[in-house]
Amino acid sequence: MPPEAGLSDEQQALRDAARRFAREVLRPAALATDRMADPHDIVHPDSPWSAARRAARQQGFHLAGLPAAAGGLGLDPLSLHILLEEFGWASPGLALSIFADAFPATAVLLHRPGSRHLLETIVAPFVADTEAKLCSCAALSEPGHGSDALWAWKRGDSDARISFSTRARRSGDSYLVSGEKSAWVSNAPAATHALVWVTVCAGDGRSEGGGIALVPLDLPGVHRGPPTLLLGSRDFPQCSLGFDAVRIPAEYLLVEPARYESAADQFLNMGGLSVGVAFLGLARAAFEEALRYCRERIQGGVPLIRHQAVQLKLFELFTRVEAARAFSRQAMVACLAPQERVPIEYSTAVKIHCTQAAFDVAHEAVQLHGAAGLAAGTVVEKLFRDARGDLIGDGCNRALALERSRDLIENYPS
Numbered sequence: 001m002p003p004e005a006g007l008s009d010e011q012q013a014l015r016d017a018a019r020r021f022a023r024e025v026l027r028p029a030a031l032a033t034d035r036m037a038d039p040h041d042i043v044h045p046d047s048p049w050s051a052a053r054r055a056a057r058q059q060g061f062h063l064a065g066l067p068a069a070a071g072g073l074g075l076d077p078l079s080l081h082i083l084l085e086e087f088g089w090a091s092p093g094l095a096l097s098i099f100a101d102a103f104p105a106t107a108v109l110l111h112r113p114g115s116r117h118l119l120e121t122i123v124a125p126f127v128a129d130t131e132a133k134l135c136s137c138a139a140l141s142e143p144g145h146g147s148d149a150l151w152a153w154k155r156g157d158s159d160a161r162i163s164f165s166t167r168a169r170r171s172g173d174s175y176l177v178s179g180e181k182s183a184w185v186s187n188a189p190a191a192t193h194a195l196v197w198v199t200v201c202a203g204d205g206r207s208e209g210g211g212i213a214l215v216p217l218d219l220p221g222v223h224r225g226p227p228t229l230l231l232g233s234r235d236f237p238q239c240s241l242g243f244d245a246v247r248i249p250a251e252y253l254l255v256e257p258a259r260y261e262s263a264a265d266q267f268l269n270m271g272g273l274s275v276g277v278a279f280l281g282l283a284r285a286a287f288e289e290a291l292r293y294c295r296e297r298i299q300g301g302v303p304l305i306r307h308q309a310v311q312l313k314l315f316e317l318f319t320r321v322e323a324a325r326a327f328s329r330q331a332m333v334a335c336l337a338p339q340e341r342v343p344i345e346y347s348t349a350v351k352i353h354c355t356q357a358a359f360d361v362a363h364e365a366v367q368l369h370g371a372a373g374l375a376a377g378t379v380v381e382k383l384f385r386d387a388r389g390d391l392i393g394d395g396c397n398r399a400l401a402l403e404r405s406r407d408l409i410e411n412y413p414s
C-alpha cells in the first residue's frame with residue numbers, strides 16, 4: 001500500500017471508504033461480469049454490473065465530479081484522483097462506467113448553466129437517482145472516424161476535412177440528429193442519455209461546424225446495435241448507436257460551433273485525466289497481484305521472491321506505479337484549475353503515460369505468474385486484457401501523441 005503523506009483527514013476518510021467499496025463491491029462485480037459469455041446479460045437489471053452501479057449510487061459516488069452547488073460532492077482535484085485510483089484498482093471499466101453517468105449533468109452545468117429546464121430535467125434527477133436508473137455515454141467515434149474523431153472540426157486548414165458524419169440539422173426550434181456512431185460506445189447498451197458529437201448544419205443543410213448534442217435515448221428514431229464483446233473492459237459494455245432524424249429541442253445542442261473547440265478540449269482534458277488515473281489503479285492492482293504471487297509461489301523449494309531477478313523486476317514495477325501516480329496527481333491538480341486555455345497536451349500525456357504503464361506492469365505481472373498468469377479466471381489475466389484496450393480506447397496512444405505534439409509545439413514557452 002503506498003504511503004500517503006500530506007492527505008487531509010477528509011481525503012484519508014474518502015480513500016478508506018473508496019478502497020473498501022472497491023475491494024468489497026466493485027472488484028467482485030467486475031470479475032463476475034468478465035466471466036459472462038453473453039454480453040446481453042451484462043446490463044440486465046439483476047446482473048452484478050447493475051447491482052454494483054446501484055451500490056455506487058447509494059453511496060453517492062456518482063456525484064464525485066459535480067460541484068456542491070449543484071448537489072455534488074464538490075471534491076477537490078486530489079480527492080477526485082484518490083477516488084478514481086481506488087475504483088480503477090478494482091476495475092477501470094466499472095470505474096469509468098460510474099463516472100460516465102455524470103456526463104450530461106456536467107455538460108449542462110458547463111454549457112447551459114442558465115437553463116432552468118435542463119437543470120430540472122437533467123441535473124436534478126441525476127443527483128437524486130440512487131437506483132442507477134440513469135446511465136450515460138459519450139458517442140464520438142463513427143464507422144468512418146476513429147482516432148481522428150477526437151480532433152474533428154478543430155483548428156488548422158488541414159483538419160477542416162475531418163467532420164462528423166452524424167449531423168444535427170436545424171428544423172424550426174429543434175434539431176434533427178441523423179447518423180451512426182461506432183460499435184465501441186461505452187455504456188451505450190444500458191444508456192438512457194448520450195452526449196453525441198455532431199456536425200451542426202443550418203436548415204438548408206450547410207455545415208456550420210462541430211457541436212455536442214444531448215440525446216435522450218428513448219426518443220423515436222434512436223436505435224442500438226447488438227452489444228460488443230471485447231477482449232477486456234467488459235464492465236464498460238459497448239454497442240453502436242444510430243439516429244434516424246431524431247428530433248431534440250434546440251437547447252439540447254449543448255455546445256454550438258462557436259464554442260466547440262474549447263468545449264471539446266475541456267471534455268478531452270477531463271477524459272484523459274480520468275482514464276489515466278483509472279489505469280494507474282490497474283497498474284497498482286497488477287503490481288500488488290505480482291508481489292502477492294511471488295511471495296506465495298514456491299518453486300524449486302523457495303519462494304519466487306527469493307530470486308534476485310524477481311526482486312529487481314518487482315522494484316521496477318513499483319517504481320512505474322509510483323511515477324504514474326506522482327505525474328497524474330500533479331496533472332490532475334494543474335489541469336482542473338480554472339484557466340484560459342485547457343493544457344490538453346498535459347492531460348493527454350497522462351492518458352498515454354498511465355495506460356502504457358498499466359499495460360507494461362500487467363504484462364510483467366503475467367510473466368511473473370508463469371503459466372498461472374495465463375489461466376482464465378485469475379485476476380492478473382483479466383488485468384492484462386483490460387490494460388490492452390485503453391492503448392486504443394479514448395484515442396490510440398500513438399495518434400493522440402502525434403496530434404497533441406502540435407499543441408505542445410504551439411504552446412510550450414520559448
Ligand SMILES: Cc1cc2nc3c(=O)[nH]c(=O)nc-3n(C[C@H](O)[C@H](O)[C@H](O)COP(=O)(O)OP(=O)(O)OC[C@H]3O[C@@H](n4cnc5c(N)ncnc54)[C@H](O)[C@@H]3O)c2cc1C
Pocket residue numbers: 137138139140141142145146147148181182184185186187233389390392393394395396397398399402
Ligand atoms: C475500450 C474502448 C472504449 C471505447 N469507448 C468509446 C466511447 O465511449 N465512445 C466512442 O465514441 N468511442 C469509443 N471507443 C472508440 C475509440 O475512440 C476508437 O477505437 C479509437 O479512437 C481508435 O479508433 P479506431 O478503432 O477506429 O482506430 P483507427 O483510428 O482506425 O486507428 C487504427 C490504427 O491506426 C493508427 N492511427 C490512426 N490514426 C493515426 C495517426 N493520425 N497517426 C498515427 N497512427 C494512427 C492507430 O494507432 C491504430 O493503431 C472505444 C474504444 C475502445 C477500444
